Amino acid sequence: MTKSGLSFKVPGGLGNQLFAYFCALYVAQKIDSATELDFSSVDRSHHTSSIALLSMDFPHTLLKVKDGSVEPKLVHPVMFHIEKLFSKIIPTQKSKIFLPGFDTKEHMDEFLGGDFLDRNRGLTVEGYFGDFGFYNSVDSAYRNVSLKKPSQQFSALKADFSTSPFAAVHHRLGDFLSLSDSVGLLSRDYYMSAFELSRSLGITRFKIFTNDLLSSQEIFLEWGFNAKEMQWIDSNTFSDPLENLLLMGTGNVLVASNSTFSFWAGKLASDTCTNIFYPAEFRKDRLTEVKNIPGSWIPIKSSWSVDGSR
Secondary structure, three states, X not given: OOEEEEXXXXXEOHHHHHHHHHHHHHHHHHHOOEEEEEXXXXXXXXXOOOOHHHHEOOOOOOEEEOOOOOOOOOOOHHHHHHHHHHHHHOOOOOEEEOXXXXXXXXXXXXXXXXXXXXXXXXXXXXXXXXXXXXXHHOOHHHOOOOEOOOOHHHHHHHHHHOOOOOEEEEEOOHHHHHHOOOOOEEOHHHHHHHHHHHXXXXXXXXXXXXXXXXXXXXXXXXXXXXXXXXXXXXHHHOOOHHHHHHHHOOOOEEEOOOOHHHHHHHHHOOOOOOEEEEEOOOOOOOOOOOEXXXXXXXXXXXXXXXXXXX
């Protein structure tokens, strides 16, 4: 298979990276020509030591890693904005940006029509592509997401987690604390509803996956939750975010936050996780939403707090 010359800029943390990955994989299959993954725009504030997506196996016949895009680039904030400004005024390469709401599989199919390859060789594609339709449409052999080298910690926790039923709960804090007006922080009411539904299914153990351990513990205790039922899993102790994501999917129940990270934990575990609860409204400002959420998932009304504590 030859290279198409088409390059996908992979954005954000692991959840957003997976959406871009499956979009690029879908396009490669659709046009029968390999595409490139460009990691130069990955948000390294989540995981600085490596690119999270590269810890998984993927079909190298269909996807190539763009040269030089993996190495971390330390750029002064002022220079970063100057470079972005000049790239708009004097573009160095052809680019296609899919804006939120116009980045679904249907929009991509429309873009791929006609003599696509002849018109678009050397094109860089950007977008979040928050649509599970891309994943659903790739060959089933390519839907598996597995670690190249699972750590001893991952293997030990996976074995321990399998001993009795539990609900995995994603409590996204960290960077979300400064985004309470836009992305939004889910409040006590959302988690209380999810816990009550879990208990109705016979679940009495809750593992809280969080990127801010101390704040999460303080918040749940302030909310009046029973600490004896709960165990906190500190996401920052994992050497690889993919291990954290896959462990989250080993629960009998998953309580997702308004984060693509836990949405992907649910999607990849849909065959084994019997009940998946998710916030019906993905963002407080409704700027984006995730498309083609499985019909078996159970929506819970989103309620928002100001600082994560109410």
